[in-house]
Amino acid sequence: MRSRFVDRDAAAMVNRYAEAGVNSDLALRVYTTRLIGQDPKLVLHGGGNTSVKTRLRDLLGEETEVLCVKGSGRDMAQIEPSGLPALRLDGLCKLRAFEALADEELVRIQRANLLDPMAPNPSVETLLHAFIPHKFVDHSHSTAILSLIDQPNASELCAEVYQDRLGIVPYVLPGFGLAKKSAAVFDAGPKVEGLILSKHGIFTFGATARESYERMIEMVSLAEARMKRGRRAVFATAQLPQRLAPLAEVAPILRGACSLKDFTVEGAWRRLIFEFRSDPAILDFVNGAEVARYSQAGVVTPDHTIRTKNWPLVVAAPVDGKIADFKNAAQAAAQTFMANYKKYFERNNARFNGAKQSLDPLPRVILVPGLGLFGLGRAKKEACVAADLAEAGIETITGAESIGRFESISEFEMFECEYWPLEQARLGTRVEQPLGGQIAVITGAGSGIGAATAKAFASAGAEVALLDIDGNAAEARAREIGDTALAVTCDVRETKSVGAAFDKVVEAFGGVDIVVSNAGAAWQGRIGEVDEALLRKSFELNFFAHQRVAQAAVKVMLAQGTGGCLLFNVSKQAINPGPNFGPYGLPKAATLFLMRQYALDYGAEGIRANAVNADRVRSGLMTDEFVAERSKARGLSEKEYMSGNLLGREVTAEDVAQAFLAQALALKTTADVTTVDGGNIAAALR
């Protein structure tokens, strides 16, 4: 690992922040904090922290000695000066005399010492930074350092690599105890350039931002060099099947196995979103003959436990053509995982007199020999965090096993960390969303009703896949929704195209829970004279495509075994034919009955089927030109034409989207048609 400190960049940052009234100590602290934060081999997702001791004016204008330390859970890669709240240093240093301090008290005292009472909560490792006298202090969870120190003989290895340049602090849960212990180790050898926190990470310090940062880089480089002298092939490979089942077949089975019935609402499930990863390093690890040992040895650093749990779920390799066997084995493995988690919770909660509340017992990482790993989370972003940490864990354990044997903290220490309120607080207060953990596929999502529906479902917490024959339009709508929305080019008239699109969705998110089959187009013609080819063309898109999409969805839903929801756009024509609209209305009427057939055939599996009957909505079918022409022909203004219904209100794509959303949420409703047309008695269902 090389230093990325560039004098010119550092000076530019000092100048830039000077204009905003930020002093050079803090500007340089921001600069090297970002250098560390941008390297995933040093820190990931809010891990690690840094500080600087400087002088700042308090709110009354008096200059004060302060510690600027990273805010809890902040991402170092994009830190700003406001992400390093300032605390009165003398107030913090007085705590050194305390014998013990409860976490809640510590948080209160830290907040009481903030210069700005509105500042974010400072890091849980604030006191450790305060007790070290050096001006700059840097802390990382470097994978190479962890490989070296997550070992039974870590002290000897550290002595060999660092001689006495680093002090060694035995493992203690972060907080007051760790700060006291670290300060004592420092005082016993005040010439050290940093501290190793056993089974946790490394601190370095210095008089300047550069010195402290470059000591971090040097210590990590020494650990990397030691690893290079390890064994070459770390893991002996297990016997794997000749042909493996594809990812798109495996993921929904695992997702179903790792879902929980929500017993508070009949028909509801607690589901997770998946993120798949695979590369040679991951495969070496998951394919190892001893994966059951080293993967179950615990976390590589304590703060991973809140995102990955202490252990991944390991399943058998999926043999191609024997997917039913894989399903049985995976379900059994997931059940065992959850049962073990409950036992782990009860065993350790007893030591807290039963005071803790259990988190859900579902795994957050799954290892699949032959394929790779999955990160799991309530949303795609959380799943990606779990996958990133799992990859860092694999790198650490692979390094550790190359020079010795990986060893983690004890089970109780992991529990203490997982259920530590300060650690849980780093996840922030999470609001459960109505479609949280669900995956929705919307066809014809590039514009109109489909686009509005994708947006509405994403706002309700679902991960959305936008399918459209116009890939660019789908991509543009997806980017409007956010980073995790997936755009897929799909021609719903082609079985292959639909199959490939569903594979893509399943590979990206792990499965499918809701489908809004919306793509369609209108053709006209007096039915007695209409060209048969045109009628067949309309049936292909307005009936068979719905069947094709529903069939692909049901296949995934049955593999998951957690029910699902099929929603069809049937339009008013399915109920109340308009003159010369036979070519459009007839296949739509068939689609309405298709919905009922799905409701009948798959109700027992918890798969619901519903439809929306909308009318006169501006869209790809009802273009602005079409509206202008039609209203003119009837001698009406566009507004009068569009609101020609009982309520006298124009129906929008958003109104239709809300109807689909309501159907997706109505767990006791199936075979329903919801009318969204502003009121039209002739089209009313009876």
Ligand SMILES: [Zn+2]
């Ligand atoms: Zn740490």
